[in-house]
Each structure stands twice: as structure tokens, then as C-alpha cells.
Amino acid sequence: RKNPEVAKEHLDEAIQHFVGTNSDYELALANFELAEILYELQDWEKALEILKNNKKIIQRFGSIKLLEQNDILSQNISREYYAQIEDSKIEENLLNQFYEIAQKLNAISDLELLIEQSLASMAEIAGADGGIFCLHTGKQSNEHWNYKIFRNYSPDEEDYEDFLGICSEVYSQDKTIDLKQPHFAPSINHVVCVPLTVRKSVLGAVLLFCRGGSQYFSERVINLLNALANQIIAIIENLRSANLEKTHAIIREQLNTQNIYANIIGKSPQMEEIFAIIEKVKDTPTTVLLEGPSGTGKELIARALHHRGNRNQKAFVAQYCGALPETLLESELFGHEKGSFTGAVYNKKGLFEIADGGTFFLDEIADISQSTQAKLLRFLQEGEIKRVGSTKTEKVDVRVVCATNVSLLDRVDSGDFRLDLYYRLNVIRIEVPALKDREGDIPLLAIHFLDKYIKRIDKEVAGITDEAMNILEQYDWPGNVRQLENEIERAVTLAEPGSFIQPEDFSDEVRRFMDNIRTIKALSGKKNLKEAIEELERKMIWECMEACSWNQTQAAKELGLSRQGLIKKLSRYNLVKDDE
Known part of the structure; x- marks a missing residue:
């Protein structure tokens, strides 16, 4: 016992021998001594596990004295390491919840329901009072989210723009933000916002908050939220990929069962x-x-x-x-x-x-x-x-x-x-008819041209995302089918091998059109003139900064502002360069 490590090795050998010879009494003694040595070595978790199993062995041959010694040692260890044992129980409980949530979310086949349940699960595991789930489904500016889901929260609340600003910052910088008693929201005790990152691409952010009182998010919970966010966005992306494959398969089936005019694609x-x-x-x-x-x-x-x-x-x-x-x-x-x-x-x-x-x-x-x-x-x-x-x-x-x-x-x-x-x-x-008037034909044509250029360019492209397809369906197509074919050829050429075609793979002409549509919708949805003007100002500053490669002096000149005036507006609207 002078050398615990050597004693541990000898006891391990003895235990194997007693197990092989069914010598329960000797096995129980060896287990007890091994637990004592592990206790000395501060390996309390292993010691408790051995004592727990040893109790069952002792009860088989009924040695009251040895059973009492076994219990006393177990109680001493539990008393000394009480805090660690409680932490371990909490950790185990949180991990169990983590795996239950992952299993439950994996079984959902509807994307919007999956996002709603993801937010609810994260709020539940963290003990949050509410939250916001912001999601992009491609590389876009942080002005326009494809999905914004709320839990016990309303966009009409005063701190809404501040919360969205936090989500945008997390999205832009791919880092967790942890704010205790934020100055902009006196009724909020703690705010945590974690990024949704998959394959080194940030697709969104989840913000959770606790209202007044002593409630807050522990470091352990924040770490768990980050791990859960990574798991959730992977599940979301897997579901989106599976849904896109099904959608594309249905379209291809329609193309294969197309009418007798093989070269004319259309069901409108x-x-x-x-x-x-x-x-x-x-x-x-x-x-x-x-x-x-x-x-x-x-x-x-x-x-x-x-x-x-x-x-x-x-x-x-x-x-x-x-x-x-x-x-x-x-x-x-x-x-x-x-x-x-x-x-x-x-x-x-x-x-x-x-x-x-x-x-x-x-x-x-x-x-x-x-x-x-x-x-x-x-x-x-x-x-x-x-x-x-x-x-x-x-x-x-x-x-x-x-x-x-x-x-x-x-x-x-x-x-x-x-x-x-x-x-x-x-x-x-x-x-x-013009292409824009042929309802339902654009997805057929898009997949037809996608397959055509995948074969011609000899490049594997997984498909077209819902967001990209929505853009194709909403665009006016002044050049009609010929322009659509050119756009798909361009997208296949620029897309990464094995990836889905995203909105950013389209030409500037198509993307600008959609940006204008979004701006009109955003402005028309504002409650008053002040909000509409602020939204327009924010968009103009963002676009100018991007065009000027974030050169503040040049952008200020283009916008007719002083450099200090521009800096104040960048801070006000929480506008930061994507890679910062």
C-alpha cells in the first residue's frame, strides 16, 4: 500500500483470478481494497462504482461486517465529494435531455415544425423565459432572415431591434454573446445568443433570455446550448437536403413522364x-x-x-x-x-x-x-x-x-x-406566353436545365435550394426561357461540387431584383414612416459599405456623410463586415 499504483495493478490481477475461480469472499475483499486505493488516488467516481457493485457480491454470502465496511467507505466518499456528485448528476441529466431532444427532433419531417420545436427544446433545457430562432438557408446578408420564430416573445416589444442586432452580430462573427442585465432591456436578467454553424458556415442564431429575478444561464448550460445548436442545425440541414431530394425526384418524374413534345418542357x-x-x-x-x-x-x-x-x-x-x-x-x-x-x-x-x-x-x-x-x-x-x-x-x-x-x-x-x-x-x-406567366413551369425547366448542365459540364451538383427556387419563381425573366437556361448554366458552373445551388450563385441582375422586392416588402410592413426610413437608410449604408469594400472614408463620401457620422450610423444599426 506504500505504492498505490503498484498495489492497484496487483489488485486488478487478483480480482481477475477471483472472478475466474468464483471466489466471492476473496473477490469482495479485493474490490474493497481497490476502492480504498482509488479513493486515495482521488478517483472517487470509479471507487463508488466498485463499492456499489461490491455490495451485491457481499450480499450473496452475507458478511455483515464487510457489508458495513463497504457502506461506511461509500458514505465517506459521497460525503467528501458531495458537490462533485451533484454536479455529475446534473451533467448526466442534461446529457440525457440532450440525447432525448436530438432523437425527438430527428423524427420531425416538417421544417417549420422542426424549427419551432428546436427553439422550444433549447428554451426548456436552459430554463429560459423566451427566445428567438433566426435562420438563413444560404449565405446572405444578416438583414433578411428566411425564418424568424419566436417563443414567449413578440416583435412589438421595445427591445426587439436590439435582440435582432445581437442575432445579426452572432451570425456575422460566429461567436456566442453572453449579456447579463443588458442596459437596453431593464426587464431582462440574462441574454445568451449562440450561432447555428454547420460545415464552417453560419446559418443563423438562437437567442434566449431570462426575465427579472435571480435566474441566469450557467456556464455549463451555455456550453450545452452551443453543442445543441450545432446538433440542431445539422438536423435541419439533413432534413432540408432530404426534402429537396424528394422534391427534385418528383419534378424529374414529371419530366420523365412528360408529354410527347420531349423538347418542350411545361405543364402549365x-x-x-x-x-x-x-x-x-x-x-x-x-x-x-x-x-x-x-x-x-x-x-x-x-x-x-x-x-x-x-x-x-x-x-x-x-x-x-x-x-x-x-x-x-x-x-x-x-x-x-x-x-x-x-x-x-x-x-x-x-x-x-x-x-x-x-x-x-x-x-x-x-x-x-x-x-x-x-x-x-x-x-x-x-x-x-x-x-x-x-x-x-x-x-x-x-x-x-x-x-x-x-x-x-x-x-x-x-x-x-x-x-x-x-x-x-x-x-x-x-x-x-412569357415565362413569368407560365405558372408551375419554372421548377420543371430549372431541374431540366440543371441536369443538362451537370452532364455537359461534368460536375456533380446536389440540386437547387428552396430559397434559390423561390427566387427563380419570383423573378420576371425578361429574357424568358433562354435567360433561365443561361442562369442555371452559370449557377452550375459557379456552385461548389456536391453542393446545392444557393441564391448567391445567381447573377447580380437576379439578386438585385430580389433585394428590391425584399426592400419593398420590408418597407411596406413597417408601422410608420420613421421605421420605413430607418430600414431604407440601413440598407443603403450596408450596400454602400459592401461596394466600397468597407472603406469608411470612401463610403462616407459616396453617402454624403462625414466619416464620424457614418461610424455612428454603423454602430446604431449594428452593421459589421461579414468576416470580422
Whole structure:
């Protein structure tokens, strides 16, 4: 016993021997001596555990004296280490609560319910009177939270802006803020705000508070809240990823069971109406006029008319009429004879002849000259064409589909387009809707283009976040489907491999549009003029600081403020650089 460590080793060997020989009495003595040595070595937790198990062994052979010694040693250790034992019990209880909360939250499949329950669980484990759960679902400025959930708290309370400022600071700096009896909230005794961090990215913050009295958050509780926050944001991200995968799978299933027009993506009522018209006129020689904005897929509709109809074994020819001068366009459309004009060194077939038996698609028909209009009208009336420089007419069997991004009737009214040609073209008229008017089609198109460019660029991208998809659905898309395709190609190119496309992967044009929408909503939601002005001022200062790379002198000059005036406003609105 002079050397406790050596004695401990010998006793361990003896205990193994007595266990193997079922020598309960000797085993109980060895356990008791080992507990005494561990007590000397201040390993009180192990000593108590051995004495607890030893009591059961002693009771098997009924030695009252040894049982009494065992109990006395256990009581002495418990008395000496009472505070530590109580702490250990609290720690064990908190850990049990931690694992119960994690299990309960993992079973929730609704995101908003998960966030609500997360806040409730954190408030319960900390003994908080209330709190705020602020969440971003992508890298954004701390001005706009995707989710703000409250517990026993209202945005109408006086300290609301201060609390949001604390959440923004925690989000920006990725650090816990611990405020006892904050000066801005006399009724609050203690405020703690912890970051929600996953894979080195801060996605939000949780603020909890205790009201008056002696209640406060211990250091142990604050550490537990930080650990719980990390667990919660991981659960939230896992749920969001799983939900996105399900949503994408449903969209892909719709794409795979898409209608017979494989190259035209759309399930909206407007597109279904277009598909119905195509089926009705596909086998007729009737001229079709497609009117709609640029980038809406008018040529795809023309190709669908051709490939679904009885002319599909013949040529489909397309000509953009706005790209060529009058003489050259007429030569392209109707052909020319050798020597008919400078440079005509051989006879050339026109596109109408090449398209004989098939379909001829004339894009931007509103741009053709009066002379070309007259020749086109002759063809539509007689089915005949005449090459430039020729006196001979030829019969051709061509189905004409024309497209324009302006109203032909408006061109007629202005005298730029022949009325008789208009009526010849306007037999079957199909209005091709702008993308913003095609309800429900944007997610289909976005996933279609996502898969297309994942394959083309050979880059694995997990999908598109709900927030990014919401932006795509709310944006006006002046360039229509073509612009959406370009935006998705850009996002796939910029996104990190294996990640989801986030709002920040979109172009400045799309992001600025959404920022303006958010500003309008924020201002319209303010209770009075003062709040609206403050919100606008805060936004302008933030954007200017970002544009000036947080150079205060330059930003102050841009905003028309003194440098000290700018510093005061930065402090007032709690604006700090993201990486500080």
C-alpha cells in the first residue's frame, strides 16, 4: 500500500483470478481494497462504482461486517465529494435531455415544425423565459432572415431591434454573446445568443433570455446550448437536403413522364393549350403564326408542329428574317439565277425550294421589307415562288410557320406590314406566353436545365435550394426561357461540387431584383414612416459599405456623410463586415 499504483495493478490481477475461480469472499475483499486505493488516488467516481457493485457480491454470502465496511467507505466518499456528485448528476441529466431532444427532433419531417420545436427544446433545457430562432438557408446578408420564430416573445416589444442586432452580430462573427442585465432591456436578467454553424458556415442564431429575478444561464448550460445548436442545425440541414431530394425526384418524374413534345418542357395550362392546338393542326398545310416575347421557345413549337405532323420525313428549314438585308434575304428565301446581281456566280436554290414537302419556319417575320412581303404573299396565295432574276415560277409544297416577338397587328396599324399578308398568316395564331406567366413551369425547366448542365459540364451538383427556387419563381425573366437556361448554366458552373445551388450563385441582375422586392416588402410592413426610413437608410449604408469594400472614408463620401457620422450610423444599426 506504500505504492498505490503498484498495489492497484496487483489488485486488478487478483480480482481477475477471483472472478475466474468464483471466489466471492476473496473477490469482495479485493474490490474493497481497490476502492480504498482509488479513493486515495482521488478517483472517487470509479471507487463508488466498485463499492456499489461490491455490495451485491457481499450480499450473496452475507458478511455483515464487510457489508458495513463497504457502506461506511461509500458514505465517506459521497460525503467528501458531495458537490462533485451533484454536479455529475446534473451533467448526466442534461446529457440525457440532450440525447432525448436530438432523437425527438430527428423524427420531425416538417421544417417549420422542426424549427419551432428546436427553439422550444433549447428554451426548456436552459430554463429560459423566451427566445428567438433566426435562420438563413444560404449565405446572405444578416438583414433578411428566411425564418424568424419566436417563443414567449413578440416583435412589438421595445427591445426587439436590439435582440435582432445581437442575432445579426452572432451570425456575422460566429461567436456566442453572453449579456447579463443588458442596459437596453431593464426587464431582462440574462441574454445568451449562440450561432447555428454547420460545415464552417453560419446559418443563423438562437437567442434566449431570462426575465427579472435571480435566474441566469450557467456556464455549463451555455456550453450545452452551443453543442445543441450545432446538433440542431445539422438536423435541419439533413432534413432540408432530404426534402429537396424528394422534391427534385418528383419534378424529374414529371419530366420523365412528360408529354410527347420531349423538347418542350411545361405543364402549365397555357402550354397544355398550345399542345392541344399542335395536335389539331399538325397534319394540315395551314399557316401558323406564333406571337410571343423573345426566348419563349417559338422555334421549338414550330419544330414540334413539323415532327408531330405528316411532313416529318421532309426538311424542317428555319430562317431568322431580321439578320439579313432585303436583297440577300430574298435570295435566301426564293433563290437566285446566275448573274442576277453582283456576286451571283451560280444558280442557287432558295430555302422554300429546299423545304419542299416539309416545313419552313420564318422567325421575326415582322422585320421583312414590303418587297419581300409581296413575294411571300404570292407564295401563300398561289403556292409559287420565283427566283431573283428569273421569269419562271415554280410550284412548291411548303407548310409555313411564322414567328414574331411584336404584335403584327400593331405593325399593320403603323403601315409597316401588309394587311392582306397579315390575314394570310393569321389563320392559326398561337400566343406563346412569357415565362413569368407560365405558372408551375419554372421548377420543371430549372431541374431540366440543371441536369443538362451537370452532364455537359461534368460536375456533380446536389440540386437547387428552396430559397434559390423561390427566387427563380419570383423573378420576371425578361429574357424568358433562354435567360433561365443561361442562369442555371452559370449557377452550375459557379456552385461548389456536391453542393446545392444557393441564391448567391445567381447573377447580380437576379439578386438585385430580389433585394428590391425584399426592400419593398420590408418597407411596406413597417408601422410608420420613421421605421420605413430607418430600414431604407440601413440598407443603403450596408450596400454602400459592401461596394466600397468597407472603406469608411470612401463610403462616407459616396453617402454624403462625414466619416464620424457614418461610424455612428454603423454602430446604431449594428452593421459589421461579414468576416470580422
